[in-house]
Amino acid sequence: xxxxxxxKAKTPLWRDAKARGLAYQVLLCLLIAFFAWAxxxxxxxxxxxxxxxxxxxxxxxxxxxxxSQTLIxxxxxxxxxxxxxxxxxxTLLVAGFGIVFATILGFLIGxxxxxxxxxxxxxxxFYVETIRNLPLLLQLLFWYNAVLKTLPPxxxxxxxxxxxxxxxxxxxxxxxVLLSGADWTFVALAMGVAAAVGxxxxxxxxxxRTGTPLPAFWVxxxxxxxxxxxxxxxxxxxxxxxxxxxxxxxxxxxIEVLPEFMALLFGLVIYTAxxxxxxxxxxxxxxxxxxxxxxxxxxLKPGPTLRLVVVPQAxxxxxxxxxxxYLNLTKNSSLAVAIGYPDLVQIFAGTVLNQxxxxxxxxxxxxxxxxxxxxxxxxxxxxxxxxxxxxxR
Amino acid sequence: xxxxxxxxxxxxxxxxxxxxxxxxxxxxxxxxTVKARGTINCGANGTLAGFGLPDGQGRxxxxxxxxxxxxxxxxxxDPNKVKFVPLxxxxxxxxxxxxxxxxxxxxxxxTSSRDTALGLNFAAVNYYDxxxxxxxxxxxxNSALELNDAAVCVQQGTTTELNLADYFRTNKMKLKTxxxxxxxxxxxxxxxxxCDAYTTDxxxxxxERLRLAQADDHAVLPEIISKEPLAPAVRxxxxxxxxxxxxxxxxMVNAEELGITKANVDDQMxxxxxxxxxxxxxxxxxGEAFGLTNDWAYxxxxxxxxxGEVFERNVGQGSPLKIARGLxxxxxxxGLQFAPPVR
Numbered sequence: 001x002x003x004x005x006x007x008k009a010k011t012p013l014w015r016d017a018k019a020r021g022l023a024y025q026v027l028l029c030l031l032i033a034f035f036a037w038a039x040x041x042x043x044x045x046x047x048x049x050x051x052x053x054x055x056x057x058x059x060x061x062x063x064x065x066x067x068s069q070t071l072i073x074x075x076x077x078x079x080x081x082x083x084x085x086x087x088x089x090x091t092l093l094v095a096g097f098g099i100v101f102a103t104i105l106g107f108l109i110g111x112x113x114x115x116x117x118x119x120x121x122x123x124x125x126f127y128v129e130t131i132r133n134l135p136l137l138l139q140l141l142f143w144y145n146a147v148l149k150t151l152p153p154x155x156x157x158x159x160x161x162x163x164x165x166x167x168x169x170x171x172x173x174x175x176x177v178l179l180s181g182a183d184w185t186f187v188a189l190a191m192g193v194a195a196a197v198g199x200x201x202x203x204x205x206x207x208x209r210t211g212t213p214l215p216a217f218w219v220x221x222x223x224x225x226x227x228x229x230x231x232x233x234x235x236x237x238x239x240x241x242x243x244x245x246x247x248x249x250x251x252x253x254x255i256e257v258l259p260e261f262m263a264l265l266f267g268l269v270i271y272t273a274x275x276x277x278x279x280x281x282x283x284x285x286x287x288x289x290x291x292x293x294x295x296x297x298x299x300l301k302p303g304p305t306l307r308l309v310v311v312p313q314a315x316x317x318x319x320x321x322x323x324x325x326y327l328n329l330t331k332n333s334s335l336a337v338a339i340g341y342p343d344l345v346q347i348f349a350g351t352v353l354n355q356x357x358x359x360x361x362x363x364x365x366x367x368x369x370x371x372x373x374x375x376x377x378x379x380x381x382x383x384x385x386x387x388x389x390x391x392x393r
Numbered sequence: 394x395x396x397x398x399x400x401x402x403x404x405x406x407x408x409x410x411x412x413x414x415x416x417x418x419x420x421x422x423x424x425x426t427v428k429a430r431g432t433i434n435c436g437a438n439g440t441l442a443g444f445g446l447p448d449g450q451g452r453x454x455x456x457x458x459x460x461x462x463x464x465x466x467x468x469x470x471d472p473n474k475v476k477f478v479p480l481x482x483x484x485x486x487x488x489x490x491x492x493x494x495x496x497x498x499x500x501x502x503x504t505s506s507r508d509t510a511l512g513l514n515f516a517a518v519n520y521y522d523x524x525x526x527x528x529x530x531x532x533x534x535n536s537a538l539e540l541n542d543a544a545v546c547v548q549q550g551t552t553t554e555l556n557l558a559d560y561f562r563t564n565k566m567k568l569k570t571x572x573x574x575x576x577x578x579x580x581x582x583x584x585x586x587x588c589d590a591y592t593t594d595x596x597x598x599x600x601e602r603l604r605l606a607q608a609d610d611h612a613v614l615p616e617i618i619s620k621e622p623l624a625p626a627v628r629x630x631x632x633x634x635x636x637x638x639x640x641x642x643x644x645m646v647n648a649e650e651l652g653i654t655k656a657n658v659d660d661q662m663x664x665x666x667x668x669x670x671x672x673x674x675x676x677x678x679x680g681e682a683f684g685l686t687n688d689w690a691y692x693x694x695x696x697x698x699x700x701g702e703v704f705e706r707n708v709g710q711g712s713p714l715k716i717a718r719g720l721x722x723x724x725x726x727x728g729l730q731f732a733p734p735v736r
Contacts, residue, residue: 050629052490052512066558066570076558148585168586169544249543249589250569259587260571337549340573340582346549350483350574354550357511359487 043360058356059084065351067342069258080352087347088369094261094343095330095373098268102329103322105269106276113281124277131274137335139271144263144339151259154250163243164254171257172244181238188231189224196223260341264333272329276322283318284310315388323381327374334370344369423495423627423634424468424684432474435461436494439479440577442600443708443716444500444520453477456707457498459697460519460625464496464641466696467689481575483550486511489628496638498625500594502552507626515624516639519700520708521720521729523617524556525595527602530612532589537616541566546579546588548572553593556619580604590614594621599714637683644690646732647672648699650723655698658691671735679735690735700730 013019047054059081066076071089074082113124131139148168152158157167165172199219207213232238244254287310295305336343337350344366353362427433437458438445445455462472478494489497490512500522501507503515526537526545534540537560547554549572561568571588573579580601583591593601598613605611625642627635648654651669653661661669670676673694674687681687697703704721705711722728 047512050490050512051509052629053510064558065554065572066561066568068569068571076562145581145585148582148587153586247542249540252542252567337574338578340546340571340578342572346572346574350549351554351572354483354486355506355555357486357490357507359490 047360053356053358054361056361058352058358058361061356063352063355065355067347068340069256069261069342080356083352084344084348084365087342087344090342090347091330091333091336091344092373094264094268094333094336094341097265098272098329098333099326101265101269102272102276102325105273106325107280109273109277110280110284113277114284128274128277131270132278136267136271136332137338140264140267140335140339143267143270144260147259147263147266154246157246157251163241165244165246165251167251168259169250170259171262172251173255173257174241174243175253175255177240177242179238179240181235182232184231184235185228185238188227192224192227196220199223258341260336260339263339264336264341264343268329268332271332272325275325275328279318279321279325280314282321283314283316286317287313312388316385316390319381319385319388323378323385326377326381330373330377331370423631424637427468427495431469432476433461433465433468433496434494435464435475435477436480436485436488436497436499437461437477438499439477440575441500441597442603443596443712443714444600445477445479445498447477447479454707456520456703457500457625459703459707460498460642461496463645463693463697463703464638466692467637467641467644467685470686470692470696472696481550482548483574485550486513489513489626492628495634496625496627500597500623501626502594503622503624503626504552512629513626514629514635515626516635517642517732518622518624518729519642520596520623522594522596522621522623524553524592524619524621525598525617526614527583527591527598527611528589528614530610534614537590537614537618538564538566540590542569543589544569544571544587545590545592546571546573546583547592548576548579549574551593552619552621557592560618576601594623596708596714596716599708599716603713633684637685640683640735641693642700643732644672644693644735645697645700645703646723646730647735648690648694649701649730650725650732653694653699655694655696655702658694662691668734677736 044054060079063078063080063083064076065083067074067083067086069090070086071093072082072086074086109124109127112120113128115121115124151166151168154167154169157165160166160173163174203213203219242253244251244256291309291313292305295309300308333343334345337346340346349362349366353359356362435458437453438455440446441455443455444457445453446458447453458477461475461477465474466472468474478488480488480494480497480499482499485497485499485501486507488494497513498519500520501515502522503518507513508515526540528534528540540561545557545568547557547570554570554572557570558568571579571582573582576593576597579593580591582588584605591598591601595613595617602608602611602613625638627638647668648658651661651666651672653669653673658673662673662675664670664673664675667676671679673691674680674689678687680689683689686692698706701718701723704718708714708716709718718726718728720729722730724731
């Protein structure tokens with residue numbers, strides 16, 4: 001460096017740390033690019049030599065197999081492309097429900113573990129330590145067998161009040177079918193939600209200005225619930241139910257929840273909740289005790305202290321690891337293949353791959369889809385994280 | 394800087410390893426590779442009684458297993474120079490395409506798309522099969538046509554899955570398929586009452602039924618809804634290896650037809666019958682044309698037996714399955730097993 005400063009002799013390029021670092025990085029990039037190119041061209045060449053079909057032409061071919069749960073119309077004459085969407089939606093369905101329930105259960109367990117009640121805290125601790133230390137696949141197989149073995153066979157179905165059935169073929173519920181006139185209910189619901197949002201903002205401003213809180217929760221609930229219910233009643237209850245009916249082998253009609261779905265959802269929720277509980281506990285413990293004491297000294301009761309002081313600060317610690325738990329849950333849903341739930345991996349990377357034999361294309365698509373789901377999830381969570389993050393003023 | 398160097402070195406080694414693997418995968422010289430390695434990598438079932446199943450001592454048995462042993466006998470004069478790789482229905486083709494195995498003998502149905510688009514060559518049908526249904530006797534069913542609206546458990550990645558959908562569609566019946574990755578899971582779910590019926594190849598139904606908790610409560614329906622020619626397969630692009638695999642089966646069938654058995658093969662070496670002499674290599678140089686020794690077929694029969702012996706031992710009267718020869722009898726005994734002549 002001294003040489004540079006005096007300007008007498010320039011440092012040779014190979015001894016300049018910056019230039020050398022740059023050179024190494026360029027070299028590394030070139031190497032990686034070369035390996036990627038070599039791997040791809042090698043694969044293409046080998047596929048061609050073995051005369052294995054390649055490309056994405058299979059997408060529009062007839063699939064020819066049946067799928068047990070389809071959220072969009074699908075039949076055995078549909079295409080592989082259609083089967084892909086069916087599988088993707090099934091994955092998103094179980095992941096979506098899984099995330100919601102795992103969050104609720106995880107927060108409850110996490111808070112319970114910090115409870116001053118000895119028994120509650122120990123039970124929550126026992127739950128966390130047991131569940132998160134057992135392999136998920138094992139747990140899924142356990143739940144699947146537990147679901148199948150405990151539920152009665154078809155002809156001894158448990159009747160659920162209101163016209164539903166529960167047996168080892170699944171849970172069957174009446175499906176509401178909306179008639180004309182039901183639109184008013186949705187209009188009323190939309191108006192109610194808009195009004196509730198307005199009141200919420202107004203109440204917040206008023207509290208900031210005068211310090212008087214409004215019993216906001218009940219007011220908001222009434223605003224959201226009452227108008228649609230009133231509209232529903234005024235338009236003469238425009239709904240009818242499609243009741244499940246017992247046939248010779250199976251129950252047809254109504255909403256059908258597969259035992260595979262129940263077992264997978266159960267397994268994923270229980271497993272992920274154990275991790276979320278630890279994340280929540282860590283988040284709450286990360287809030288300095290002085291914050292609680294300060295809130296108490298201002299006269300806040302324990303409930304509002306938790307809600308207004310502790311949780312908002314804990315969220316900053318909780319959200320980033322919570323995001324990874326959501327991603328884990330989504331990725332773990334691919335274990336569905338073991339218990340016969342028709343998710344993306346089972347349908348697309350399983351049956352479609354096997355029938356078309358196009359492993360490279362099918363696996364590439366499947367990985368791209370999981371990557372996309374994960375990136376979207378983590379993008380949304382990052383947005384939320386920015387919202388709760390510490391704003392320095 | 395040091396860490397960068399380490400990383401480059403690591404990347405280079407990893408890359409080289411990847412190359413080594415992919416390069417060997419597509420070698421057209423399977424026979425040379427196998428000889429150099431000293432064992433055949435044989436893709437087998439692993440969970441199917443009668444076709445491919447390791448016993449309590451870890452010794453593999455089955456019709457397809459014996460096929461690979463025959464191949465090893467022909468090449469190495471030692472039926473034990475086989476490494477069995479257990480594969481699920483779903484993974485089997487990828488394993489063969491990628492070169493993880495040299496031959497796939499895993500009760501695999503020969504179809505046109507597998508023969509073409511999947512890049513496989515099917516050697517010869519070593520078991521003629523068809524798809525059937527197993528149901529509970531308590532349902533009092535006489536025919537698969539009464540299965541309208543039934544839930545059916547099935548293994549994924551099989552022709553079974555497609556035949557099932559076709560059969561129900563053709564007969565205008567409603568179907569609920571519950572698909573599992575392995576036959577084990579599918580059978581377990583059927584046993585637990587998740588499905589009304591379990592469907593797979595008829596030969597496998599016989600074996601799976603014996604594994605149920607109460608085998609006598611279940612029956613196999615009379616309908617056979619498909620043609621399932623089960624055949625060992627190899628990759629495209631190596632004609633020599635394809636020929637060897639193909640003729641391993643033909644040698645066993647020809648041996649049965651000529652009355653050559655494991656017990657009498659040494660006596661048959663002195664036979665004057667020209668067909669026997671050509672097969673056992675006491676006349677002509679037919680083995681060398683394959684890249685093997687001239688006594689290749691002798692080795693197969695000596696170590697493994699002829700097709701009839703292998704059949705009876707694994708799935709026929711000498712096994713718990715007690716499957717009749719049926720379509721798998723020799724052509725001159727009312728069956729379909731017909732091998733081209735060695736000459």
